Amino acid sequence: MIRVIFVEIDGSRRVVEARPDDRAFDAARNNGITGIIGECGGELACATCHVWVDPAFAAKLPPPGDVEQELLECVFDRKDISRLSCQIRLSEALDGLILHLPPRQI
Amino acid sequence: MTDAALGALSNTVSPHVPAELVRDFDLFDMVRDGEDIYNAWHELGRSAPPLFFTPRYGGFWVLNDAVLLEQAFRQADIYCSGKGIGIPPNPPEVPACLPIEADDPYHKELRRPLNIALSPKGVAGLAKRAREICIQLINDLKDSGTCDFIRDFSLKMPMELFLRLVDLPSSDREYLLGLAHETLKVADPARRHAAIEELNRYISGWVDKRLAQPGEDFLSTVVNMEIDGRPLTQTERVGYMTTLMLGGLDTVGGMMGMTAMHLATHDAHRRHLREHPEDIPAAIEEMLRRYPLSTFARYVSRDSELGGVQLKEGDRIMLPTIAHGMDEQQWNEPLAVDFGRSTRDHLTFGSGTHRCPGANLARVELRIFIEEWLARIPDFAIAEGAVLSFENGAVTGLKSLPLTWSIPQTENAG
Ligand code: HEM
Numbered sequence: 001m002i003r004v005i006f007v008e009i010d011g012s013r014r015v016v017e018a019r020p021d022d023r024a025f026d027a028a029r030n031n032g033i034t035g036i037i038g039e040c041g042g043e044l045a046c047a048t049c050h051v052w053v054d055p056a057f058a059a060k061l062p063p064p065g066d067v068e069q070e071l072l073e074c075v076f077d078r079k080d081i082s083r084l085s086c087q088i089r090l091s092e093a094l095d096g097l098i099l100h101l102p103p104r105q106i
Numbered sequence: 107m108t109d110a111a112l113g114a115l116s117n118t119v120s121p122h123v124p125a126e127l128v129r130d131f132d133l134f135d136m137v138r139d140g141e142d143i144y145n146a147w148h149e150l151g152r153s154a155p156p157l158f159f160t161p162r163y164g165g166f167w168v169l170n171d172a173v174l175l176e177q178a179f180r181q182a183d184i185y186c187s188g189k190g191i192g193i194p195p196n197p198p199e200v201p202a203c204l205p206i207e208a209d210d211p212y213h214k215e216l217r218r219p220l221n222i223a224l225s226p227k228g229v230a231g232l233a234k235r236a237r238e239i240c241i242q243l244i245n246d247l248k249d250s251g252t253c254d255f256i257r258d259f260s261l262k263m264p265m266e267l268f269l270r271l272v273d274l275p276s277s278d279r280e281y282l283l284g285l286a287h288e289t290l291k292v293a294d295p296a297r298r299h300a301a302i303e304e305l306n307r308y309i310s311g312w313v314d315k316r317l318a319q320p321g322e323d324f325l326s327t328v329v330n331m332e333i334d335g336r337p338l339t340q341t342e343r344v345g346y347m348t349t350l351m352l353g354g355l356d357t358v359g360g361m362m363g364m365t366a367m368h369l370a371t372h373d374a375h376r377r378h379l380r381e382h383p384e385d386i387p388a389a390i391e392e393m394l395r396r397y398p399l400s401t402f403a404r405y406v407s408r409d410s411e412l413g414g415v416q417l418k419e420g421d422r423i424m425l426p427t428i429a430h431g432m433d434e435q436q437w438n439e440p441l442a443v444d445f446g447r448s449t450r451d452h453l454t455f456g457s458g459t460h461r462c463p464g465a466n467l468a469r470v471e472l473r474i475f476i477e478e479w480l481a482r483i484p485d486f487a488i489a490e491g492a493v494l495s496f497e498n499g500a501v502t503g504l505k506s507l508p509l510t511w512s513i514p515q516t517e518n519a520g
Contacts, residue, residue: 040461045217047225048466067218074225106226106466 002090006033007054007100024088024099025049035101042086047071048105049085054098061088077102115161122418123159131160131168133193133401133424139495143502144397148432148441157413160424163194166403167415167423172436172453174413175425178404179457182210185404185423187460193403193424193500200302201345206353206402210459215333216346220463223271223324229466232267236471239266240478248482248513252489255366255507260359261286263471268351273323274312282308286355291497309347310340324350354464357399358471360503364397365390365472366479367507368443370488375443380480389445390472395452396443398427400501402456427453428502486511 001017004027008014018027028036028049040046044067053061058081064072068087072078085099119128131154137143156171169175178185188209190196202208205216222228243262247253265279265286285308288301313329320326328346331338338346369376379386406421417423430453432440438447455462462468488494489508497503 039465040221040463041457043459043461045221045459045461045463046466047221047227070218070222071225074222074227076226106229 002092002095002097004028004090004094005096005098006035006051007098008035009101009103018090020091022090023086024051024090024097025084025086027090028085033101035105036085037105038086044068044071044084044086047075047084050075050077050102050105051083051085051088052079052100052102053081053083053088054100055081057094057097060094075102076104118161118165119159120165120418120421122416124415127155127158127415129154129158129160129168130162131158132162133426133500134498136498137496139505140493141496142494143496143498144428144432144441147426147428151429151432151434157415165422166193167412167417167421169412169423169425170429171413172430172433175427175430175453176451176457178412178423178425179453179460182459184407184410185425186407187213187402187404189405191402191404193401195403197299201306201341201348203349203353204342204346206349206460207345212333213459216342217463219324219327219331220350223327224463224467226466229470232270232467233470233474235270236263236267237474237478239263240474241482244478244482248511251513252508252510255509256359256363256504257506260362260366260507261355263362263475264354264358265351267467267471268354271323272312272325272347272350273321274325282351286352290352290356290501305348306344309344309351313340313343313347353462354467356501356503357464358468360399360501361393361397361468361472362475363504363507365393365476366486366509367488367494367504368393368396369476369480370486370507370509372443373485375445376480376485378445379476380484383477385445386473386476387469388449390469390476391449391452392443392445392447393472394454395431395437395447395449396440398431398452398454399503401426401428402500427456430454483511 002020004016004018004024006014014033016027016031025038025042029038037048039048064083064087068084071084072082075082136146151170154170156174157167157169159167169178186209187207191207205213208216240263243259247258253259261283265283266276269276269279285301285305288297289305292298312325316326316329320330325347328343379389402425404423404425406417406419406423408419410417434440455465486509489510492508495505497505
């Protein structure tokens with residue numbers, strides 16, 4: 001099991017468990033993290049599963065691809081550490097991954 | 107189905123279809139005027155098998171079960187769209203509706219710019235315009251105390267937003283709504299065909315203008331886009347624009363109609379949303395769950411098993427999203443409207459790779475409509491003696507919705 005920690009904008013934290021090969025998006029959806037919408041169901045089409053990756057983990061993720069970059073242009077509250085959680089593939093190396101939820105998706 | 111009727115249609119039933127799964131189901135003859143199409147789907151869900159075969163329109167499997175519908179929408183590599191999603195299929199001279207009548211990876215490439223145009227930020231840009239139009243339309247009719255909601259209101263806002271997205275003149279709105287009606291609702295094939303051709307000519311003319319003089323709008327984006335290093339063909343561009351215009355029209359208009367019908371007949375719900383506008387988003391999701399509208403076709407691309415039934419390559423299947431909303435295994439008392447129920451995973455916007463890119467915009471339009479309408483016309487009812495009738499076919503909706511209210515009701519809403 002891999003633990004993923006979602007941090008709300010008010011600082012409150014939820015620790016959820018995921019299986020290797022789940023995406024951070026699946027971990028959020030399967031555990032009722034409502035700050036992630038994922039309108040398109042994880043098809044890399046909608047830009048509503050936006051997260052800020054905690055700086056401590058930023059270097060452990062492969063960089064975003066072209067389509068993700070394009071969609072990151074249209075999220076609210078974009079930061080350098082912005083990612084779409086449907087593109088974060090979990091593995092043991094990412095155990096304890098901290099993802100911050102932005103104030104809004106839509 | 108009687109033996110005689112089955113006999114007349116049986117040339118469209120292939121030998122691999124088990125006889126006990128054949129039903130004479132006609133998507134275009136589900137209800138007569140005055141009958142409720144949602145009751146008809148609910149009844150079908152209870153009485154017909156989860157997957158059955160109708161010989162109509164060349165023969166279709168009908169998915170009559172929420173779980174099977176979800177599965178088929180998701181497995182777009184097996185249940186594909188590139189050979190058409192229309193029921194009955196469009197004649198070959200009609201340009202393919204893009205990106206909907208395309209398969210991955212071509213489909214995903216086509217959709218990329220649309221995802222951006224209709225992204226949260228893109229929609230935020232359209233929302234301001236949506237509110238302006240909505241208020242103006244309501245102000246135009248509120249002092250008359252009566253309207254046909256479908257004719258006078260529900261289609262105008264989505265058409266205006268399409269025009270804004272592609273920067274076409276707002277003054278063409280009524281002309282295009284007329285053509286859209288001929289294209290989608292008129293039974294006579296000759297008239298329908300003439301309307302499709304006229305619409306294609308209209309759009310083609312604008313494509314040429316944008317080629318000569320591109321702007322910042324979405325039509326210019328499509329005109330200039332490339333796939334695999336080649337520009338789109340004229341047919342692709344026209345097919346894309348037509349889909350975009352029509353895809354968000356009857357659907358948004360239909361949902362607004364259903365919402366207005368529901369609120370007109372449920373005083374407590376109307377009052378609740380006036381007093382608790384924070385519950386409007388949840389109410390919209392429940393309206394979407396309770397009143398899905400559209401049915402799409404797919405082609406089976408390889409032999410496969412679905413719900414324990416063997417399908418063959420080349421078979422056609424029908425995905426009625428209404429059957430999902432009315433499924434008793436999926437929803438407790440599906441006909442009841444409950445703003446508090448969990449509506450996550452309704453299928454009204456589809457699922458998988460073709461899932462509706464306009465969902466965010468549709469929700470914004472519905473929210474603005476409910477907010478602005480209730481602020482100006484807080485109480486309204488269905489006109490006395492009115493008979494409500496539903497469209498049959500691939501997209502349902504009310505044929506008309508005569509509403510009345512007393513005037514003046516509102517002193518302060520402008
Ligand atoms: C309540 C309103 C709406 C409903 C119920 C609805 C429903 C759907 C459904 C079920 C699909 C999937 C079709 C399939 O799988 O074959 C779809 C696709 C589509 N919708 Fe919507 N829609 C709505 C509003 C809109 C709006 C406002 C727009 C445009 C501004 C739009 C544009 C499209 C397009 C372009 C597709 C094709 C997407 C693709 O093939 O990837 N829709 N819609």
